[in-house]
Amino acid sequence: MNVGNRPVGALDGGFDLQATLECGQSYLWRRADGHMYEEPNAAGGDAWYHVALPSTATETDEPEVIRLRQVDELLEWEASTPNAYARIEELLRLDDDLEAILAATPDDPLIERAYEAYRGLRLVRDPPFASLVSFICSAQMRVGRIHEMQVSLAERYGESVAFDGETYRAFPTAERLAAASEADLRELSLGYRAPYVERTAEMVADGEAHPGEARDLAYEAARESLTRFVGVGRKVADCVLLFSLGHLQAVPLDTWIRTAIEEHYPDCERDNYEETSRAIRERFGGEYAGYAQTYVFNWLRNNG
DNA sequence: TATCCAAGGTAAGTT
DNA sequence: AACTTACCTTGGATA
Numbered sequence A: 001m002n003v004g005n006r007p008v009g010a011l012d013g014g015f016d017l018q019a020t021l022e023c024g025q026s027y028l029w030r031r032a033d034g035h036m037y038e039e040p041n042a043a044g045g046d047a048w049y050h051v052a053l054p055s056t057a058t059e060t061d062e063p064e065v066i067r068l069r070q071v072d073e074l075l076e077w078e079a080s081t082p083n084a085y086a087r088i089e090e091l092l093r094l095d096d097d098l099e100a101i102l103a104a105t106p107d108d109p110l111i112e113r114a115y116e117a118y119r120g121l122r123l124v125r126d127p128p129f130a131s132l133v134s135f136i137c138s139a140q141m142r143v144g145r146i147h148e149m150q151v152s153l154a155e156r157y158g159e160s161v162a163f164d165g166e167t168y169r170a171f172p173t174a175e176r177l178a179a180a181s182e183a184d185l186r187e188l189s190l191g192y193r194a195p196y197v198e199r200t201a202e203m204v205a206d207g208e209a210h211p212g213e214a215r216d217l218a219y220e221a222a223r224e225s226l227t228r229f230v231g232v233g234r235k236v237a238d239c240v241l242l243f244s245l246g247h248l249q250a251v252p253l254d255t256w257i258r259t260a261i262e263e264h265y266p267d268c269e270r271d272n273y274e275e276t277s278r279a280i281r282e283r284f285g286g287e288y289a290g291y292a293q294t295y296v297f298n299w300l301r302n303n304g
Numbered sequence B: 001t002a003t004c005c006a007a008g009g010t011a012a013g014t015t
Numbered sequence C: 001a002a003c004t005t006a007c008c009t010t011g012g013a014t015a
Helices: A017-021 A084-091 A098-103 A109-117 A128-136 A143-157 A182-187 A191-205 A211-216 A219-226 A234-243 A255-264 A273-283 A289-303
Strands: A002-007 A047-052 A064-071 A074-079 A160-163 A166-169
Touching: A002 A084, A017 A064, A047 A084, A047 A166, A064 A084, A064 A160, A074 A084, A109 A289, A128 A143, A128 A191, A128 A211, A128 A234, A182 A191, A211 A219, A211 A234, A219 A234, A234 A273, A234 A289, A255 A273, A255 A289, A273 A289
Parallel strands: none
Antiparallel strands: A002 A074, A047 A064, A064 A074, A160 A166
16 A cells, blocks of 8 residues: 655645535545535544556556545655555646636636635536536436535446455446446436447547547537437537546536526626537637636535 | 426427 | 436435
């Protein structure tokens, strides 16, 4: 077992682990106490874990288990492989200059209120395929159940890895998930999303397309590219662009943001997704509009 | 206890 | 190209 820690208070803009992992942008972490999305420990010190897939970048050949906790300004970890910090930094965007991003955000009462409430919340860099499946599953679903679905998929199809006397499972690769039938996935309560996940996993496993290919495209072309996958419209595509592929200007137009537009930014209303998206991205400051979106989403979901 | 409703939408069928 | 409608499942609200 490899352990380490880092004073995240020294990061530009700070860090809030609980807000980052439970704000509905990533469904690939589990709270150690089994009570994801419930009231966090008032004294702090809750732990979350994630199983990262093997990566040539870190030269590992089996999944890497990472367990994290935050005590005040100290981020502490235990991992199954050495040098976990590089992976943690990538996954949780600890390399973002959050202070500069917030400073570049336009003056706006709703955005400022949300920024104050969740100071230290960072976007994530989820692995592309897992992010894609997560948000295909998100259609007409509550955050807690989206998370349950991803846990079920990992339990049923993910590669297992032993760590600290327990068995953990990674999110399944496309190849492993492609082995599932629609009926198999319906048994995991995916409902009508089951054939979407099945067919998308096959597309990726067959090499027909990979969500990571959208990383280097221009934003709107990247969004269009992702809609090739089954079950992926513009909203889901925007989520993958923002929470996995680093297109920080993406503003997914979900029910919460649509309500926010109605009530707070009615002049951004257009008669289609494309144009409304452009208008609200501009209102949210362009380059980092997705950061504002995520804070506002979180504020409305918890306080609206 | 039973029924209704909405949840981070998308695909397929109609005009 | 715009507009409707069906779609699984479930927890919480309402009667």
